Amino acid sequence: MRKLLGPVFIGLLSSVNLFAQFGPTGTTTLQVVVGTEAAIQVDTATTNLTSAGSFADYTGSTDYTYKIRTSQAGGTGAITVQITTDFGPAGGPSVAAPPSPGDSLDFTCTAVAPAAGCAGSQAASTLAATNVATFGADARSALAGNGGNSVDWTLTNDPQYATGTYNATATFTISAT
Amino acid sequence: MEISTATWLRRSGRSFWMKAGLTACACLWAANGVPPARSDVATILQSLNAQLEAVGKVSAPASVNLIPTGTVFSPYGGSLTLLYRVRSTPGGMGGNITVQATGDFSPSGGPTVPSGGLSYTCSAATLGTPCTGSPVVSLSGQTNVAIIPPSACTGGGGACSAADPNSVKVDFLLQNDPGYQTGSYSATVTFTISST
Numbered sequence: 001m002r003k004l005l006g007p008v009f010i011g012l013l014s015s016v017n018l019f020a021q022f023g024p025t026g027t028t029t030l031q032v033v034v035g036t037e038a039a040i041q042v043d044t045a046t047t048n049l050t051s052a053g054s055f056a057d058y059t060g061s062t063d064y065t066y067k068i069r070t071s072q073a074g075g076t077g078a079i080t081v082q083i084t085t086d087f088g089p090a091g092g093p094s095v096a097a098p099p100s101p102g103d104s105l106d107f108t109c110t111a112v113a114p115a116a117g118c119a120g121s122q123a124a125s126t127l128a129a130t131n132v133a134t135f136g137a138d139a140r141s142a143l144a145g146n147g148g149n150s151v152d153w154t155l156t157n158d159p160q161y162a163t164g165t166y167n168a169t170a171t172f173t174i175s176a177t
Numbered sequence: 178m179e180i181s182t183a184t185w186l187r188r189s190g191r192s193f194w195m196k197a198g199l200t201a202c203a204c205l206w207a208a209n210g211v212p213p214a215r216s217d218v219a220t221i222l223q224s225l226n227a228q229l230e231a232v233g234k235v236s237a238p239a240s241v242n243l244i245p246t247g248t249v250f251s252p253y254g255g256s257l258t259l260l261y262r263v264r265s266t267p268g269g270m271g272g273n274i275t276v277q278a279t280g281d282f283s284p285s286g287g288p289t290v291p292s293g294g295l296s297y298t299c300s301a302a303t304l305g306t307p308c309t310g311s312p313v314v315s316l317s318g319q320t321n322v323a324i325i326p327p328s329a330c331t332g333g334g335g336a337c338s339a340a341d342p343n344s345v346k347v348d349f350l351l352q353n354d355p356g357y358q359t360g361s362y363s364a365t366v367t368f369t370i371s372s373t
Contacts, residue, residue, distance in 0.1 A: 022236045023235065026235045028237045028368070141356075
């Protein structure tokens with residue numbers, strides 16, 4: 001009989017109703033854990049790279065809006081871009097295998113606080129993501145997101161390119177810790 | 178040979194006092210006669226009156242966790258089932274169940290009730306009509322959860338509800354503002370039931 005006392009007691013405790021007693025009022029505590037989150041929206045569906053002529057480089061701008069929340073202490077964040085599909089069809093520009101040495105697709109960054117834009121001109125790559133903007137600890141955007149950010153592209157205007165229309169895909173990624 | 182009284186009692190197996198009591202009763206009955214057995218039957222009529230007042234009682238779970246309802250920056254959501262028992266007066270005004278934030282989110286830096294980001298919907302009331310739309314929870318006033326009609330009563334079936342206790346489902350939704358600092362926050366809401 002004594003051996004059963006423990007299990008019986010535990011069983012009684014576990015069967016306790018999780019609701020409070022009935023009364024004229026009832027109180028509930030709402031609990032929420034707010035964690036790190038990040039989201040990005042590219043506002044320019046298609047970025048047209050155009051030249052002023054006379055083999056001036058092709059230029060264009062991609063705008064984006066971000067939402068971010070990094071940890072209060074020690075948090076970080078980043079926005080990167082990678083050319084996930086090289087220019088096609090063949091015969092025109094190429095990020096991975098340009099027809100001439102020195103041909104490149106580069107970009108500069110404009111970022112709205114709390115983002116810090118990349119410094120100087122960066123070379124786009126098909127092999128790895130390249131930094132566009134970074135965030136520090138406790139970085140928080142507006143409810144609707146922070147817009148007014150842009151990546152300004154510059155593509156070498158190599159006479160070796162055959163005439164035609166060429167498309168590439170740039171993928172932007174945002175992260176937060 | 179004479180034997181002592183004590184020895185005699187011991188041998189007879191009864192205590193002295195028990196023997197004395199029985200002896201006294203025998204003497205009394207012998208003097209007054211054994212009282213006769215009684216078998217009278219009496220009927221008494223008594224009116225019972227009960228005044229049943231309108232009343233309502235509610236019970237809420239101790240806590241509800243609000244968790245993301247979808248992907249990045251989706252609202253936080255959480256549900257609870259409110260239990261209640263109620264009786265309302267026939268021909269009266271009925272009653273209601275309301276909710277009010279009685280403690281804002283804390284610590285500071287996260288969501289706040291006055292910002293208007295905490296709302297709720299009501300459904301599946303087993304007695305009465307649940308609230309409609311998505312009322313915003315307030316610190317300064319009560320907002321409706323359910324309306325109790327006149328002549329309402331909990332339990333027993335028939336003219337009363339089949340369910341006992343009655344219940345209503347409340348789904349909370351909290352805006353996920355990037356402006357909230359990371360961390361854990363909690364607020365207190367109080368449900369009140371009234372009946373007339």
